[in-house]
Amino acid sequence: MKKTARVVGVLFLLSTTAFLIGSGMMDPILHRTDILTHTDPNRTSMLAGVFLELINAVAVAGIAMLLQPILKRYNEAFAMGYFASRIMESVLLILSLIGPLVLIMLSKQSIHIGTSGDSYMQTLGHLAVQVHFMLFEIAMFVLSVGSLLFCYILYDSKLVPRWLSIIGLIGYTGLLASSCLSIAGLDIGSVLYIPGAIFEIVLPIWLIVKGLNLRSG
Template identity: 55%
Template sequence: MNSYRKTAITVGILMLGATVAFMIGSGLIDSVLSNPEYLNHVYPNKTKLIAGMFLELMDAALVFGIGMLMFPILKQHNEAIALGYFGTRVMESVILVVSILSLLILIPLSNEFINIGATAGSYYQTIGTLVINGHEIAFQLAMLVLGLGSLMFCYLLYTSKLIPRLISVIGFIGYAALIASSCLEIFGVNAGMILYLPGAAFEIIFPIWLIVKGFNERSFK
């Protein structure tokens, strides 16, 4: 039981760490790319962009660690779902890495754009737009994979009673909303932040519960 307690605390810390790393990292990246004249700003602000990318890569690594640590816990209750959840976390991590690293193209692109001047840079603007659009689509695909895997995860949490069922229900609703949001975004519909809120609530409540209370020990008997 002591090992389960340690795993619960570790998973909780990793989840909170992933959330913080992603929020700060995406904030740094957005502060550079949200400018309408982003090609003039990427190269001069490359340190900020790279720092944001590093934090998002950290998020991807922590995502993998969460899946790896949860597998032996979930396996005791349903091996198929445990494998499915672990597989989706690996897929999510890989897609996130591809999405993040694609932004590296913008740094030399911005440098060349600045050197030749904006009036002759329509070609560079087209490439930059394609890179950013590809980055966004890959991110939404990662969120779609996260949502699908986490629906299985929350279902198993609910049936196994590893945590209070109310928290599992919040997670199920949150990830269903995330799937809807990702699908809308992929098809070009801006769903806004409202559909992220239930999932965000779960990803704060769940890790705090794990750190403070841990898994329900009776579910292992």
């Protein structure tokens, strides 16, 4: 089980790193107003970003599969809820990558035929971007709900120190609020992400170094 905990910790770090780098490569392009003009010339960055976010989605599913047998010992219903939420998150993240791929094709076509300023093509491009971000926000909503169940199991079972579980509960509550506001069209910035970000860095390090306190069960 200590080996499993270490693998889960590595997957958490891989997921976070892949997402941060991948989104960092794509977001400056996706937020441009002249999006069709600049996407195809930057398709290498876009494709690399898509690949890294795909790694993130696969790592998320791996975390769910590895933790399920352990968590169900302590709370089977909540463990199943966490497992289902992370699989749903993985699927939503993969679907969200269709948007950037469609945008690359639209950009290439519009530049090739000289219609990058065409309002119809621009509308399709911006729609692809909106779908991408909306699916991402829904994935974050699903993640936050499932991860609150996860942190409750951690807190109740003392698999990790309770102070760490509390940070997770606070962090995912903030993420839930942020994702709900974003889905409703309200952007308050990234301040609500900070506690969750701390948890997703400290937890995997703890799992790699200390593992899970299975004796608590």
